Amino acid sequence: MPKESKSKAAPAKRTTKSKKDPAAPKRPLSAYMFFSQDHRDRVKADNPDAGFGDVGRLLGAKWKEMSDAEKKPYNDMANRDKVRAEQEKAAYQANGGGKKGKKAAPVSSDDD
DNA sequence: GGCCTGATTGTTAGT
């Protein structure tokens, strides 16, 4: 069995904050992201009165109820997105990795 | 070498 529980699972305090990486390669969306994109309309259709918290909760709840096979297509999308992220990271590293302000682009032997 | 943590993704809707 997979070791999912350990010490992680933060309470709930992150949100788009902090910004240490200047180039921020950004990560690939997760299956949930694609899932929401497709279900956002469906959930809203089922809960036209539901706002964000309601939809979000129901969405996640359903997501867990979904079978791995159901998530498969979403995983596939997330998979392709991951590849996309690879390009970002690659370019990100090619641009300085995570250094401060540095170009670092040895394209030619002599440029300066 | 292995573990962990942080940062990010997208949704909506209100402020």
Add this chain to the structure above:
DNA sequence: ACTAACAATCAGGCC
């Protein structure tokens, strides 16, 4: 424009 739960994710960084 941002933030908030919802879940995944994953790669790099640190011991």
